[in-house]
Amino acid sequence: xxxxxxxxxxxVSVRSLRYYEQQGLLVSDRTPGxxxxxxxxxxxxxxxxxxxxxxxxxxxxxxxxLPCMRDEDGGPNEHATARLAQDLRAExxxxxxxxxxLMRSREILDEVIAAADVDEALEMSGANAAR
Amino acid sequence: xxxxxxxxxxxVSVRSLRYYEQQGLLVSDRTPGxxxxxxxxxxxxxxxxxxxxxxxxxxxxxxxxLPCMRDEDGGPNEHATARLAQDLRAExxxxxxxxxxLMRSREILDEVIAAADVDEALEMSGANAAR
DNA sequence: CTTGAACCTGACATCGGTGTCAGGTTCTAC
DNA sequence: GTAGAACCTGACACCGATGTCAGGTTCAAG
Numbered sequence: 430x431x432x433x434x435x436x437x438x439x440x441v442s443v444r445s446l447r448y449y450e451q452q453g454l455l456v457s458d459r460t461p462g463x464x465x466x467x468x469x470x471x472x473x474x475x476x477x478x479x480x481x482x483x484x485x486x487x488x489x490x491x492x493x494x495l496p497c498m499r500d501e502d503g504g505p506n507e508h509a510t511a512r513l514a515q516d517l518r519a520e521x522x523x524x525x526x527x528x529x530x531l532m533r534s535r536e537i538l539d540e541v542i543a544a545a546d547v548d549e550a551l552e553m554s555g556a557n558a559a560r
Numbered sequence: 561x562x563x564x565x566x567x568x569x570x571x572v573s574v575r576s577l578r579y580y581e582q583q584g585l586l587v588s589d590r591t592p593g594x595x596x597x598x599x600x601x602x603x604x605x606x607x608x609x610x611x612x613x614x615x616x617x618x619x620x621x622x623x624x625x626l627p628c629m630r631d632e633d634g635g636p637n638e639h640a641t642a643r644l645a646q647d648l649r650a651e652x653x654x655x656x657x658x659x660x661x662l663m664r665s666r667e668i669l670d671e672v673i674a675a676a677d678v679d680e681a682l683e684m685s686g687a688n689a690a691r
Numbered sequence: 692c693t694t695g696a697a698c699c700t701g702a703c704a705t706c707g708g709t710g711t712c713a714g715g716t717t718c719t720a721c
Numbered sequence: 722g723t724a725g726a727a728c729c730t731g732a733c734a735c736c737g738a739t740g741t742c743a744g745g746t747t748c749a750a751g
Contacts, residue, residue, distance in 0.1 A: 484665030514676035534615030545645035
């Protein structure tokens with residue numbers, strides 16, 4: 430498939446796909462004319478790249494772990510070195526902290542939302558709105 | 561207390577504290593000479609600001625919900641309008657998705673780490689390392 | 692009064708993924 | 722062969738919290 434279709438199927442912009450390639454995260458064959466051509470497995474790969482980006486990993490980090498992933502896309506499947514595993518553990522901790530932070534923030538939002546809902550209910554019931 | 565101490569006690573840089581003030585998230589009294597002076601409650605407030613930043617909210621969003629928070633720091637404690645509550649719900653969903661993404665990424669990392677650990681164990685035991 | 696730490700304002704830099712525009716080429720279908 | 726969609730490369734802009742530097746002022750302690 431070509432880049433437009435890949436973009437559509439993954440929900441990632443064409444621009445980003447080109448960027449991933451530039452970062453060495455994604456490869457493509459080229460048509461004689463120079464257009465990018467992707468196999469089916471590219472879809473999974475792009476999605477995985479997105480998940481990792483969403484976790485706050487940068488291109489370099491993603492580049493280092495992609496080859497180690499159980500790849501249904503048939504990559505070389507190297508294994509992580511002890512050194513890399515160390516980095517990943519640090520990354521994992523960072524993610525843990527981030528999840529905790531997010532859950533905390535969610536609680537905060539819920540409090541505010543709950544308070545607003547009460548206000549709204551009061552207004553609905555015809556009571557004087559708090560001000 | 562002055563800005564240096566507040567920075568130390570909250571773990572936030574002096575630069576950031578000035579930025580928060582510029583964004584209207586934090587207020588300070590000034591000494592006759594112009595130095596910022598904070599009360600005890602500033603500590604909690606800064607920490608809450610940080611939590612919200614960590615959740616990916618921007619200054620504007622934080623500015624809008626801070627006054628609605630159950631404030632032990634004695635702010636005016638307005639209540640959220642229906643409009644704001646709507647935004648917050650959207651924000652909440654974004655956070656939910658982000659948490660899900662992070663957990664997914666964590667799983668991915670764990671797989672890679674686990675594979676690396678197996679390799680290491682094999683090396684330790686004197687077997688030929690996989691290559 | 693002096694000295695050094697802490698503070699002030701203002702400006703500029705950074706990071707990295709993504710948007711967008713320009714100007715040109717390729718592909719597909721008629 | 723031709724039109725129009727899709728693609729190519731390259732370059733620049735952005736966001737937004739934070740780092741950092743410069744040049745100057747204030748504070749607290751001796």
